[in-house]
Amino acid sequence: MTETDCPVETPASGPREGAFGNAVALACRECGHQVELGPFYACPECFGPLEVSYEFPAITREEIEAGPRNIWRYQALLPVPTDIQSSPNTEPGFTRLLKADNLGRELGIENLWVKDDSTNPTNSFKDRVVACALSAARELGSKVFACPSTGNLANAVAAAGARAGIKTVVFIPSNLEHPKQVNSAIFTENLVAVDGNYDDVNKLASEIAGEEDGWAFVNVNVRPYYAEGSKTLGYEIAEQLGWRLPDQIVIPVASGSQLTKVDKAFQELIKLGLVEEKPYRIFGAQAEGCGPVATAYKAGTDAIRPVKPDTIAKSLAIGNPADGIYVLDIARRTGGAVEEVTDDEIREGIVLLARTEGIFTETAGGTTVAVTKKLVEVGALDPTQETVVINTGHGLKTLDAVSGQVSAAATIAPSYAAFKATGI
Helix, strand or coil: CEECCCEECCCCCCCCCCCCEEEEEEEECCCEEEEECCCCCECCCCCEEEEEECCCCCCCHHHHCCCCCCCCHHHHHHCCCCCHHHHCCCCCCCCCCEECHHHHHHHHCCEEEEEHHHHCCCCCHEEEEEEHHHHHHHCCCEEEEEECCCCCCHHHHHHHHHHHHHHHEEECCCCCHHHHHHHHCCCCCEEEEEECCHHHHHHHHHHHHHHHHCCCECCCCCHHHHCCCCCCHHHHHHHCCCCCCCCCEEEEECCCHHHHHHHHHHHHHHCCCCCCCCCCCEEEEEEEEHHHHHHHHHCCCCCCCCCCCCCCCHHHCCCCCCCHHHHHHHHHHHEEEEECCCCCCCCCHHHHHHHCCCCCHHHHHHHHHHHHHHHCCCCCCCCCHHHEEEEEEHHHHHHHCCCCCCCCCCCCCCHHHHHHCCCC
């Protein structure tokens, strides 16, 4: 199966045969022009973003189910070699899909699931994308593994680099939550804090990538391979639902890449005959303090105006989202929407998920839960249809966000009488 019929430029030299599995080229998402597989991320014809194009063989459910209980069970659908399991990596994925009946009752949704990616090796979905980026970096002969990050990505890159034995450098905004800084610094001595927001950090990373040879910035010059890792969320959800697609899914939006790749995964599964084709609706979740995609969606425009982030949801604080326009396209095509919520609603979402399903989510997950609640209230999401919400990370990374929301119910003397007096 070929995703596009545009001719591929032939490389003079390149990675070993099979380095990128069933991937055949990098294709421009705007004009369709193709280039060889390599450390490229912008189209030489129109400067549009490149993404991986494949020729998939026939693949069966049984072949996938016989694979390892991590993302490499989908090796044939990813830009990685067949021997990927022999390369040291953090082996992320195949996280739990929980039936969330308690949360569903609170939100008024009859059939609700939570895809809980907080149980990945560094407690966020970023382990998925980093595993694919690490494979590309290794196959391209990179000497340094690096990233600009709002936190979770830095954690995942630092850990994966340590596991692979490659020099790792991670760049973060200097005001990032302290737990996320510690979670990166524990894995690498090369944590660099930059005075500025994520967009400033990303710009610096792009400059370094252009000047330094052998540096693989996971979300810059190997971004096409990195982004493909998010497809595994879509694959797993479909497989865990018994090889079917949900009616509705709510996904947090930072750069927008995760949402676009879950849609790509659903489309690939349909084309390969692994799931039955059916309508599904995709919803995006943002914070009001950084909601440029939600703003554009509500305005009915395709133009996304960059903003300066001001929200507790720092993992979503990308003021100029690279895939924002594609999020808009998907939300509109599928009949979904992009919604935003306040910081207070995000905090309430964190507490609600914890007290209904025993899942402690970070601010991105709180945003997704709060947006789901709002979507039901405004009538955008159908509460009678099967719905999946994605929790992308663990709440221990953003303790400050809710430290003022929860505390001991009472402080008492060590006596039964004192306990009884609490009324608990």
